[in-house]
Amino acid sequence: METEKISLGTQLFGYQLDNPIIPASGTFGFGYEFADYYDINILGSISLKGTTKEARYGNPLPRIAECPSGMINAIGLQNPGVEKVRTEELSKLKRYYSKKVIANVGGHSFEEYVYVSSAFNDSESVLAVELNVSCPNVKGGGLVFGNDPEVLGRLVKEVKKSCTKPLIVKLSPNVKDISEMAISAESNGADAISAINTLLGMRIDLKTRKPVISVGKGGYSGKGVFPVAVKMVNDIFKAVSIPIIGMGGISSSYDVIEMMMAGARCVMVGTANLIDPYACKEIIEELPITMKKLGICNLSEIVGCASI
Amino acid sequence: MKKEVLKVLSNEKLTETIFEMRLSGSSPMLPGQFVELLIPGFSLRRPFSVAEYDKGILTIIYKVMGRGTEEMTTIKKNTKIDTLTGLGRGFSLSGSEHPLLIGGGIGIAPLIYLARVLYEREKSVKILLCGRCNNDLIKQEEIGKYGEVFFATDDGSCGFKGNALEAAQSLFKQTDHYYACGPMPMLKALATNNKKGELSLEAHMGCGFGACMGCSIQTTDGPKRVCKEGPVFQAGEVIF
Ligand SMILES: Cc1cc2nc3c(=O)[nH]c(=O)nc-3n(C[C@H](O)[C@H](O)[C@H](O)COP(=O)(O)OP(=O)(O)OC[C@H]3O[C@@H](n4cnc5c(N)ncnc54)[C@H](O)[C@@H]3O)c2cc1C
Ligand SMILES: Cc1cc2nc3c(=O)[nH]c(=O)nc-3n(C[C@H](O)[C@H](O)[C@H](O)COP(=O)(O)O)c2cc1C
Ligand code: FES
Numbered sequence: 001m002e003t004e005k006i007s008l009g010t011q012l013f014g015y016q017l018d019n020p021i022i023p024a025s026g027t028f029g030f031g032y033e034f035a036d037y038y039d040i041n042i043l044g045s046i047s048l049k050g051t052t053k054e055a056r057y058g059n060p061l062p063r064i065a066e067c068p069s070g071m072i073n074a075i076g077l078q079n080p081g082v083e084k085v086r087t088e089e090l091s092k093l094k095r096y097y098s099k100k101v102i103a104n105v106g107g108h109s110f111e112e113y114v115y116v117s118s119a120f121n122d123s124e125s126v127l128a129v130e131l132n133v134s135c136p137n138v139k140g141g142g143l144v145f146g147n148d149p150e151v152l153g154r155l156v157k158e159v160k161k162s163c164t165k166p167l168i169v170k171l172s173p174n175v176k177d178i179s180e181m182a183i184s185a186e187s188n189g190a191d192a193i194s195a196i197n198t199l200l201g202m203r204i205d206l207k208t209r210k211p212v213i214s215v216g217k218g219g220y221s222g223k224g225v226f227p228v229a230v231k232m233v234n235d236i237f238k239a240v241s242i243p244i245i246g247m248g249g250i251s252s253s254y255d256v257i258e259m260m261m262a263g264a265r266c267v268m269v270g271t272a273n274l275i276d277p278y279a280c281k282e283i284i285e286e287l288p289i290t291m292k293k294l295g296i297c298n299l300s301e302i303v304g305c306a307s308i
Numbered sequence: 309m310k311k312e313v314l315k316v317l318s319n320e321k322l323t324e325t326i327f328e329m330r331l332s333g334s335s336p337m338l339p340g341q342f343v344e345l346l347i348p349g350f351s352l353r354r355p356f357s358v359a360e361y362d363k364g365i366l367t368i369i370y371k372v373m374g375r376g377t378e379e380m381t382t383i384k385k386n387t388k389i390d391t392l393t394g395l396g397r398g399f400s401l402s403g404s405e406h407p408l409l410i411g412g413g414i415g416i417a418p419l420i421y422l423a424r425v426l427y428e429r430e431k432s433v434k435i436l437l438c439g440r441c442n443n444d445l446i447k448q449e450e451i452g453k454y455g456e457v458f459f460a461t462d463d464g465s466c467g468f469k470g471n472a473l474e475a476a477q478s479l480f481k482q483t484d485h486y487y488a489c490g491p492m493p494m495l496k497a498l499a500t501n502n503k504k505g506e507l508s509l510e511a512h513m514g515c516g517f518g519a520c521m522g523c524s525i526q527t528t529d530g531p532k533r534v535c536k537e538g539p540v541f542q543a544g545e546v547i548f
Contacts, residue, residue: 027515029518034519068351
């Protein structure tokens with residue numbers, strides 16, 4: 001097989017993505033700072049930092065704890081607020097990135113989710129809104145929405161009434177049955193599912209005998225969560241028919257292919273960007289070579305092929 | 309920021325817990341900037357200030373604090389280390405003819421390079437080295453080449469007996485600008501007392517180059533990232 005015949009392209013909501021690689025929300029800022037390192041136009045799309053109605057500072061430091069195969073974060077949704085994101089951050093990004101992006105939305109109430117997600121209705125460069133219903137960092141926030149299929153369904157329904165962009169619902173892994181959540185999102189109008197967000201975790205400083213993270217716990221991500229994510233993406237694939245964006249611990253082109261075989265149409269790469277700022281670029285460059293090795297011409301042929 | 313593979317030229321013990329590592333192949337670094345080393349077996353990079361830089365050769369001085377820095381002490385000459393160089397914004401190098409440099413403990417490390425650059429720019433440099441005891445006051449001789457050095461120790465084993473702020477009081481009168489690096493309580497005490505200076509801060513980092521918001525502090529000008537807008541901040545802007 002010749003490398004030229006290999007196609008990385010994929011479609012999401014009728015929009016052509018040059019490849020299925022998308023930096024995950026919270027690990028790529030608002031994108032433009034990475035333009036100092038490489039031409040970010042090679043990316044399939046970009047999921048922006050989680051955005052709320054008002055500006056937020058987030059949690060006190062330390063917000064980061066190392067784990068043997070990843071990290072724990074408790075950023076607490078630091079962002080400049082939706083107005084600034086819409087007007088300033090998106091236009092800064094437009095100078096470096098000519099494709100469409102995904103706006104990631106967080107919230108602490110139904111009203112806030114509805115407000116923030118519909119604030120992007122007229123933003124031309126926004127391909128879709130990704131609803132973070134699972135941020136485990138914010139007190140009284142994410143956990144509630146993402147943990148109960150009934151509440152989640154109601155939230156999706158409410159948001160769909162006023163948000164005109166395609167809606168991606170990003171699921172939490174910290175639930176009893178993730179397929180139940182996916183079904184609830186789909187039946188209430190979600191256009192796609194992304195999964196997984198971070199797993200709840202905690203590290204203890206052996207000298208101070210206290211948690212490393214200021215607020216105690218945080219969200220675990222990185223290589224160590226990969227097998228958990230593959231299984232959950234496959235569970236979701238078997239439960240719904242809308243597209244799935246798979247993520248959790250992806251750090252190589254091999255991981256991308258495995259995640260797609262589990263059922264993902266595209267993938268997001270998170271923590272890997274933090275350890276190696278060139279991670280997405282390297283994965284995109286590796287992908288056709290790995291596909292060739294494995295005899296894959298077209299990525300769409302492998303989506304969900306591993307389901308039994 | 310650059311991702312580079314640096315080669316270890318040496319990795320030597322300075323005191324019981326403090327080591328000096330010299331690495332070759334680094335892009336230019338300014339005083340106050342930092343690097344992040346990926347230590348095999350650890351998932352996050354470790355940040356270290358540049359203690360000296362000359363023609364591609366970078367020196368860091370590190371204190372053994374936990375498992376990562378413990379592992380670093382075993383790194384042999386010629387080992388290749390995946391490194392991010394040129395991180396953060398360093399100290400301002402102009403604006404003061406009579407700068408005072410205040411280093412507490414391992415916070416002395418970045419002041420060595422700073423002192424040399426200021427000395428080469430013909431500033432009249434004063435340097436205050438602070439620690440718990442004489443053993444903490446590393447690189448006395450080297451720093452002595454670049455200016456007038458003063459010492460302060462908690463136990464009085466070297467120089468003034470007392471803390472950095474007490475020792476700095478009389479020196480503040482002879483300077484128009486200070487640069488400080490050291491433990492948070494020391495920086496807070498200095499900044500509360502005197503706003504005409506710059507502080508080099510530390511924070512646990514997810515990335516080191518501005519992507520994760522893991523290191524954001526609060527300032528009078530809104531949140532700022534230690535790794536990107538810092539690690540050097542104006543003494544007056546940091547909200548402790
Ligand atoms: C900008 C900057 C410059 C620094 N310069 C120096 C220097 O020149 N010399 C020196 O000895 N030390 C310096 N430090 C501190 C040094 O990074 C930590 O001591 C080191 O990361 C500890 O690693 P460990 O694995 O031994 O400790 P562990 O406690 O086992 O580390 C666990 C995790 O916490 C992080 N961590 C722990 N303490 C700190 C800390 N104080 N700051 C940041 N992250 C921490 C580690 O990086 C790691 O991810 C600097 C820190 C920053 C942010
Ligand atoms: C520092 C950090 C910040 C994050 N912030 C967000 C966020 O704002 N919104 C969101 O939906 N997910 C956020 N996430 C979760 C990631 O987008 C991703 O779902 C998760 O980290 C798993 O992927 P990974 O293992 O590749 O990192 C964050 C993750 C990290 C590490
Ligand atoms: S450590 Fe990631 S933004 Fe500073």
